[in-house]
Structures are given as structure tokens and as C-alpha cells.
Amino acid sequence: MRLAYQTDDGLHAFLEIGDRPIVVGRSPEADLVLADERVSRLHCGIRPDGGQFMVKDLGSRNGTYVNAMRIETPTPLKPGDHIRIGSTLLLVEEKLAKGVETILHEIEEEMDHGKGYRTILHEIVEPEDQHKE
Numbered sequence: 107m108r109l110a111y112q113t114d115d116g117l118h119a120f121l122e123i124g125d126r127p128i129v130v131g132r133s134p135e136a137d138l139v140l141a142d143e144r145v146s147r148l149h150c151g152i153r154p155d156g157g158q159f160m161v162k163d164l165g166s167r168n169g170t171y172v173n174a175m176r177i178e179t180p181t182p183l184k185p186g187d188h189i190r191i192g193s194t195l196l197l198v199e200e201k202l203a204k205g206v207e208t209i210l211h212e213i214e215e216e217m218d219h220g221k222g223y224r225t226i227l228h229e230i231v232e233p234e235d236q237h238k239e
Contacts (some may be wrong), residue, residue: 108122108199108201109152109196110196111194112194118152119185122201123152126152127153127154129148129149129164130149130150130151130152130196131146132145132146140192142193143164144192145192146164146166146168149163149164150162150189150191152155155180155182158183159183160180160183161180161189163177166191167195167202170190172188172189174188175233183198185199185200
């Protein structure tokens, strides 16, 4: 999964969350540093736990909120969840399964095995499940 958020200068940014815990806060020691005066130095942590990710408030003054609910205990995250930390909103997103290079390589292999460009384009534009009635 990844966190999507807006930087101070209005740009969209992403932070991949993977196999190691991360800390979100105002401190330069945090993995995700937020320049938000309502964010504690070490505000909350996110860690993997048995195939899911858990968010935990680290004793912050203003609390950590998941989908507008203040959390008091470690809380599981899922794609689409919103985490509010101070005035900052983080969106939990599903990490893309394949990169562009992988997809292009797969298309090249399909074409090498006889699949035509028009067929591949048609499959991209109209996925197979749309043809079923």
C-alpha cells in the first residue's frame, strides 16, 4: 500500500508502506515529515502486521483519526481509508501491482506469440468481463 498526500507547496506525493514500520510526524527523524504545526514530532506509526497494516497514535496531542474517528488502539488500514494527522489528510491507496516496464514486457511477449496490436488494444479498452452478458 501507499499513502497519498499533498505537500506544503501543493504537489501530490506518495509514500510506499511496505515491510518495515514508518513514523509520521513533524520531526526530521520521522519517515514522513509533515510541516504542520498541529502534528506532533513523532505523531503516529504504521507497521505491517500479518498481511495488513496497522496505524497507532504515538501519544500525540491532537490525536490520529482514521475515517474521521479518533483512534485509541492500533487500527487496521485498508485502501480508501483517510488518516487525518493535524491538518494533514493522508489517503491509503492500493499499491499498483505491476510497473510500466513489466506491462510493456508482457505485451511484447504476447505480440511475439502472435497476438496482434488491435487485439491487445481492444482488451485494454474493453476488458473481457464487459463482453459477458
